[in-house]
Amino acid sequence: MKSLEELAAIRNKMKNRVVLREGSGEIRVVVGMATCGIAAGARPVLNAFVEQVASENLSDRVTVTQTGCIGICQYEPVVEVFEAGKEKVTYVKMNAEKAKRVVEEHLKGGKPVAEYTIGNN
Amino acid sequence: MIRTQVLVCGGTGCTSSNSPAIREAMEKAIIENGLSEEVKVVQTGCFGLCALGPIMIVYPDGTFYSRVTVEDVPEIVEEHLLKGRPVKRLVYNDTGDEKKPEGPVSLSETGFYKKQLRLALRNCGVINPEVIDEYIAMDGYAALGKVLTEMTPKEVIDLILASGLRGRGGAGFPTGRKWLFAAGGEPGTKKYVVCNADEGDPGAFMDRSVLEGDPHAVIEAMAIAAYAIGADEGYVYVRAEYPIAVKRLSIAIAQAREYGLLGKNIFGTGFNFDINIRLGAGAFVCGEETALLTSIEGNRGEPRPRPPFPAVKGLFGQPTIINNVETYANIPQIILKGAEWFSSIGSEKSKGTKVFALGGKINHTGLVEVPMGTPLSTIIYDIGGGIPNGKKFKAAQTGGPSGGCIPASLIDTPVDYESLTAIGSMMGSGGLIVMDEDNCMVDIAKFFLTFTVDESCGKCTPCREGTRRMLEILERITDGRGEEGDIERLESLAKTIKSTALCGLGQTAPNPVLSTLRYFRDEYEAHIREKRCPAHVCQKLARYEIDPEKCKGCSACSRKCPVGAISGQIKSPFVIDQTKCIKCGTCIDTCKFGAISKN
Numbered sequence: 001m002k003s004l005e006e007l008a009a010i011r012n013k014m015k016n017r018v019v020l021r022e023g024s025g026e027i028r029v030v031v032g033m034a035t036c037g038i039a040a041g042a043r044p045v046l047n048a049f050v051e052q053v054a055s056e057n058l059s060d061r062v063t064v065t066q067t068g069c070i071g072i073c074q075y076e077p078v079v080e081v082f083e084a085g086k087e088k089v090t091y092v093k094m095n096a097e098k099a100k101r102v103v104e105e106h107l108k109g110g111k112p113v114a115e116y117t118i119g120n121n
Numbered sequence: 122m123i124r125t126q127v128l129v130c131g132g133t134g135c136t137s138s139n140s141p142a143i144r145e146a147m148e149k150a151i152i153e154n155g156l157s158e159e160v161k162v163v164q165t166g167c168f169g170l171c172a173l174g175p176i177m178i179v180y181p182d183g184t185f186y187s188r189v190t191v192e193d194v195p196e197i198v199e200e201h202l203l204k205g206r207p208v209k210r211l212v213y214n215d216t217g218d219e220k221k222p223e224g225p226v227s228l229s230e231t232g233f234y235k236k237q238l239r240l241a242l243r244n245c246g247v248i249n250p251e252v253i254d255e256y257i258a259m260d261g262y263a264a265l266g267k268v269l270t271e272m273t274p275k276e277v278i279d280l281i282l283a284s285g286l287r288g289r290g291g292a293g294f295p296t297g298r299k300w301l302f303a304a305g306g307e308p309g310t311k312k313y314v315v316c317n318a319d320e321g322d323p324g325a326f327m328d329r330s331v332l333e334g335d336p337h338a339v340i341e342a343m344a345i346a347a348y349a350i351g352a353d354e355g356y357v358y359v360r361a362e363y364p365i366a367v368k369r370l371s372i373a374i375a376q377a378r379e380y381g382l383l384g385k386n387i388f389g390t391g392f393n394f395d396i397n398i399r400l401g402a403g404a405f406v407c408g409e410e411t412a413l414l415t416s417i418e419g420n421r422g423e424p425r426p427r428p429p430f431p432a433v434k435g436l437f438g439q440p441t442i443i444n445n446v447e448t449y450a451n452i453p454q455i456i457l458k459g460a461e462w463f464s465s466i467g468s469e470k471s472k473g474t475k476v477f478a479l480g481g482k483i484n485h486t487g488l489v490e491v492p493m494g495t496p497l498s499t500i501i502y503d504i505g506g507g508i509p510n511g512k513k514f515k516a517a518q519t520g521g522p523s524g525g526c527i528p529a530s531l532i533d534t535p536v537d538y539e540s541l542t543a544i545g546s547m548m549g550s551g552g553l554i555v556m557d558e559d560n561c562m563v564d565i566a567k568f569f570l571t572f573t574v575d576e577s578c579g580k581c582t583p584c585r586e587g588t589r590r591m592l593e594i595l596e597r598i599t600d601g602r603g604e605e606g607d608i609e610r611l612e613s614l615a616k617t618i619k620s621t622a623l624c625g626l627g628q629t630a631p632n633p634v635l636s637t638l639r640y641f642r643d644e645y646e647a648h649i650r651e652k653r654c655p656a657h658v659c660q661k662l663a664r665y666e667i668d669p670e671k672c673k674g675c676s677a678c679s680r681k682c683p684v685g686a687i688s689g690q691i692k693s694p695f696v697i698d699q700t701k702c703i704k705c706g707t708c709i710d711t712c713k714f715g716a717i718s719k720n
Binding site for chain 1: 122123124125126128159180181182203204205206247248254255257258259260261262263266270381388389
């Protein structure tokens with residue numbers, strides 16, 4: 001180790017790996033992963049969220065996690081976004097492409113993607 | 122991309138209950154289910170709740186599984202990792218409230234963790250101790266970087282002084298003062314930094330857990346200490362009975378060397394420092410600092426008189442500082458967060474937190490860390506989950522063989538250096554053994570004294586001969602041969618030993634006797650005068666009797682009695698001849714009618 005910069009570089013590279021263990025961020029993205037969700041393609045959705053959140057450096061404040069059946073199987077894959085002090089947003093019939101847009105506009109930009117929400121489907 | 126991490130405890134407790142096999146099965150099941158790109162298994166240090174091991178935590182949801190077996194692994198993978206449904210029957214969600222929550226709760230909401238504050242243990246159970254990058258990700262080695270590039274040695278010592286950090290090994294000497302003593306002297310003097318990891322108190326495992334769970338914190342802190350006093354070489358003296366701790370520490374030292382965080386010209390500042398490991402052979406006296414130094418030097422571990430103190434004349438005759446593992450584990454955070462942050466935690470004269478190894482008659486056996494000044498009752502009931510089987514709390518023993526007991530009447534005592542000393546106990550290194558109504562306090566004192574008699578190195582007479590005489594008196598009392606005047610003899614011997622023994626081992630050896638005498642004198646008197654053990658522990662004082670009302674006269678006990686002490690007529694009550702009875706207890710086990718009692 002010849003410099004503090006080198007140390008900081010390792011720290012930043014590894015931060016994503018341990019931040020998962022520091023508990024929940026301000027925003028929680030929950031992907032329904034019951035049999036119905038998986039059959040409808042929830043895994044690529046979950047993975048897209050995980051990858052996008054990391055590549056956009058949102059890991060400090062966004063936690064991506066999974067849950068069981070949310071109960072609206074015909075709308076799977078279902079993704080719910082929880083943020084303290086705000087109403088829950090439920091996205092339905094998701095896919096990896098839609099997930100990228102949610103990360104960009106909602107998680108990063110703060111504006112839910114209305115056309116993917118349950119009210120519009 | 123990894124979305125889920127499964128943390129499996131690799132501390133000594135969980136390792137003994139088969140956690141390595143669980144980790145292996147987990148890794149295999151993850152591959153079989155095609156999850157290897159998404160889920161990662163991480164081995165960590167101790168989570169603290171050893172009684173419920175093996176422990177597993179799934180992040181990011183933070184589901185806490187306890188008592189996991191290899192057979193449970195496929196279900197966890199298929200249900201939880203694949204489908205997102207936690208396996209309810211394995212979830213630990215005891216929040217300590219009347220009504221248990223339905224689903225999983227996060228770690229910080231469980232009764233065991235809620236009132237804890239983990240500073241020295243902050244990385245234990247969080248990072249993989251065998252991967253230096255994970256330590257660096259948690260701001261590891263940033264404190265060393267800061268010290269070397271931004272601070273003078275004097276500023277480092279001033280910061281530690283201002284933080285109020287005191288030695289966690291037991292005596293509570295201010296760490297900054299110790300460093301200050303060693304910092305002076307001729308420039309260029311060879312100096313040493315030593316870490317005391319010779320944890321020998323029965324029931325104590327704080328230092329082991331830190332070394333197993335966060336070894337880099339100790340290495341980083343030793344380097345900081347070396348910079349502060351002007352040393353370039355360090356020793357960790359650790360017990361050979363701690364194989365996992367030794368292994369992880371060795372791995373950590375090798376990784377730090379590889380990264381140039383130990384060795385020559387660290388961070389390009391011209392500062393050199395390296396660490397050696399010395400294994401102790403398990404002698405309790407080697408936890409005493411001067412004996413420890415003598416042992417590192419290659420000699421028989423015997424204490425030497427102080428002064429000169431190690432800070433003046435220590436290892437190989439050179440100025441040396443010796444700090445305990447837990448003391449070191451606090452230092453990097455004090456450097457990064459500041460003295461004010463640290464001194465805002467704890468009580469007036471005892472700053473920061475203290476780690477305790479909870480053991481004995483307590484529901485949550487394990488490792489806990491609380492702010493100094495936390496009432497003992499909080500540790501025992503809120504965190505420790507109380508006494509098993511509805512029994513009553515009788516006393517807690519702190520400080521191991523050098524410490525004393527805290528009776529039920531003082532259970533609200535704040536746990537800090539001053540308060541514990543004031544009631545005749547001591548902080549000690551952190552062993553906390555809980556006793557219930559079934560423990561005999563004379564027997565407890567005898568247990569600790571037996572330990573010190575075994576461990577006395579024999580160099581000075583008060584300890585070698587005095588503690589043995591005290592033990593003989595205690596044995597006499599518990600055997601029913603106690604005499605009037607025994608208590609006074611114990612007190613007089615104790616006083617002499619305390620004031621004349623050479624080292625800390627001897628000077629504190631009488632404490633368990635003195636403190637049980639202080640709070641449980643009536644138990645000693647019952648043993649001596651009435652030849653009775655109120656807790657029914659001392660076998661030779663037990664008296665077995667047959668209740669004639671309940672006895673059916675079946676003769677079963679009489680046939681089993683190995684000494685023929687029970688006689689009677691079939692179908693009428695039998696009687697035990699007390700002069701023949703050897704108190705073996707066979708009759709109680711034999712009787713089907715509950716007619717025999719032990720008093």
